[in-house]
Amino acid sequence: MIIPRCCRRKYRRCYKSCIGDYNNNNDDGDDSDDDHSDYCDEMKENRRIEKWLKQEKHRLKRQIRILLLGTGESGKSTVLKQMKIIHGQNLGEGQQLEELRHVIYFNILKGIKVLIDARAKLSIPWSDKTADIQSKADLVFRAETNNLITFEYFSRYTALIDLIWNDDGIQTTFQKRNEYQLSDGLPYLFRNLKRISSHTYVPNNQDLLHARVPTRTVLEYTVDYKSVAFHFIDVGGQRKQRKKWLQCFDNMLTSILFIVSSIEYDQYLVEDTSVNRLDETLAVFELIINSDYFHHASIILFLNKTDLLAEKLKQTKKIKRSITTMDNILYNYHRPQLLNELYPQYSGDPFNLQQVQQFLQTLFEQRRSYRPLYTHFTTAVDTENIKRVFNDVRETVLHENIKSIINLQ
Numbered sequence: 001m002i003i004p005r006c007c008r009r010k011y012r013r014c015y016k017s018c019i020g021d022y023n024n025n026n027d028d029g030d031d032s033d034d035d036h037s038d039y040c041d042e043m044k045e046n047r048r049i050e051k052w053l054k055q056e057k058h059r060l061k062r063q064i065r066i067l068l069l070g071t072g073e074s075g076k077s078t079v080l081k082q083m084k085i086i087h088g089q090n091l092g093e094g095q096q097l098e099e100l101r102h103v104i105y106f107n108i109l110k111g112i113k114v115l116i117d118a119r120a121k122l123s124i125p126w127s128d129k130t131a132d133i134q135s136k137a138d139l140v141f142r143a144e145t146n147n148l149i150t151f152e153y154f155s156r157y158t159a160l161i162d163l164i165w166n167d168d169g170i171q172t173t174f175q176k177r178n179e180y181q182l183s184d185g186l187p188y189l190f191r192n193l194k195r196i197s198s199h200t201y202v203p204n205n206q207d208l209l210h211a212r213v214p215t216r217t218v219l220e221y222t223v224d225y226k227s228v229a230f231h232f233i234d235v236g237g238q239r240k241q242r243k244k245w246l247q248c249f250d251n252m253l254t255s256i257l258f259i260v261s262s263i264e265y266d267q268y269l270v271e272d273t274s275v276n277r278l279d280e281t282l283a284v285f286e287l288i289i290n291s292d293y294f295h296h297a298s299i300i301l302f303l304n305k306t307d308l309l310a311e312k313l314k315q316t317k318k319i320k321r322s323i324t325t326m327d328n329i330l331y332n333y334h335r336p337q338l339l340n341e342l343y344p345q346y347s348g349d350p351f352n353l354q355q356v357q358q359f360l361q362t363l364f365e366q367r368r369s370y371r372p373l374y375t376h377f378t379t380a381v382d383t384e385n386i387k388r389v390f391n392d393v394r395e396t397v398l399h400e401n402i403k404s405i406i407n408l409q
């Protein structure tokens with residue numbers, strides 16, 4: 001047997017392991033030093049890749065991968081933002097924060113334009129008859145809306161926005177917001193208009209939690225807990241965006257965090273205004289929970305927007321009590337639809353928060369055929385609430401995953 005010089009000198013360490021393969025693959029006894037040197041390099045590279053793959057597999061198995069799913073505007077990105085806040089990260093810095101300031105200007109201007117338009121379409125009169133409010137509203141309605149709105153441009157409209165928002169006609173229009181599409185973060189932004197209008201304004205975490213940017217890409221965030229990496233994946237929930245969900249389905253997923261807006265039972269889709277939002281969400285949920293693809297993943301349900309549901313039920317009760325049928329006919333008052341009018345199987349008190357939440361929970365539980373479902377009632381804009389809920393979720397997910405981790409150790 002000829003021992004190649006390269007193995008004797010440079011590759012003494014790999015000689016033992018590769019000389020057998022070398023001899024098998026070189027039956028003709030070619031003793032070219034150069035060929036063997038290449039061969040040794042290749043073997044070393046293969047071993048390096050194999051080692052890396054093994055480490056990567058081990059790392060991925062120790063990683064908790066949580067996919068955030070749900071229909072549009074249910075609160076997925078807000079939950080992801082809370083994960084960052086809870087783990088001490090800023091939602092934006094420097095240039096990014098500057099861009100987010102423009103997003104908030106854009107949200108406010110677009111929101112007031114939606115309200116002005118809806119007021120006209122719903123034929124609700126202005127309450128301010130003296131101040132020529134219609135011509136002011138026309139001026140605001142003609143304002144440009146894009147994500148590049150500067151402070152100078154925005155400040156031209158702030159006094160008018162304040163006047164319009166506080167008009168009773170617009171407030172009545174706002175109460176009927178389930179009949180058109182308005183972002184849920186807007187009341188907060190309008191309430192904070194004075195601070196946001198300042199030239200020294202810098203958005204804080206609460207502002208950014210209420211800002212609305214529809215998700216068009218896949219957003220990811222990883223955080224370590226008890227030496228296990230929690231990897232969150234957020235995708236857009238509107239119909240067009242759901243095609244991208246497939247990219248994120250892999251057998252490494254540990255959990256699906258399915259987020260639902262609890263106030264959507266009398267709302268209709270942005271994408272198709274003839275489709276009830278809750279019906280759509282239930283159909284999507286049923287597909288996900290019964291898919292073989294996720295048989296190994298735990299399913300966690302967030303019935304989100306508890307704060308808005310409580311407010312909605314209170315307001316509905318007040319309106320229903322104070323307005324007579326004749327008022328409705330004469331003044332086109334808001335006639336909110338109750339949960340039992342839309343879902344006749346509901347026999348509870350339509351104004352009772354706990355009973356309504358329990359009914360919503362049952363609707364989702366009925367959709368699953370065999371597996372456990374971990375349900376939480378959440379308010380995604382409330383950091384303390386999400387911190388508490390996440391502690392429970394983390395334990396559930398770790399518990400579910402414990403076997404595979406133990407197997408690796």
Ligand SMILES: Nc1nc2c(ncn2[C@@H]2O[C@H](COP(=O)(O)OP(=O)(O)OP(=O)(O)O)[C@@H](O)[C@H]2O)c(=O)[nH]1
Nearest residue numbers: 073074075076077078185210215236237305379380
């Ligand atoms: N008051 C209140 N607002 C919420 C809550 N959760 C989300 N929002 C607001 O609802 C709006 C939509 O939330 P997002 O987190 O963008 O919804 P999403 O599910 O990521 O939406 P897509 O990107 O379209 O899939 C934002 O303006 C949030 O501030 C909540 O629990 N309470």
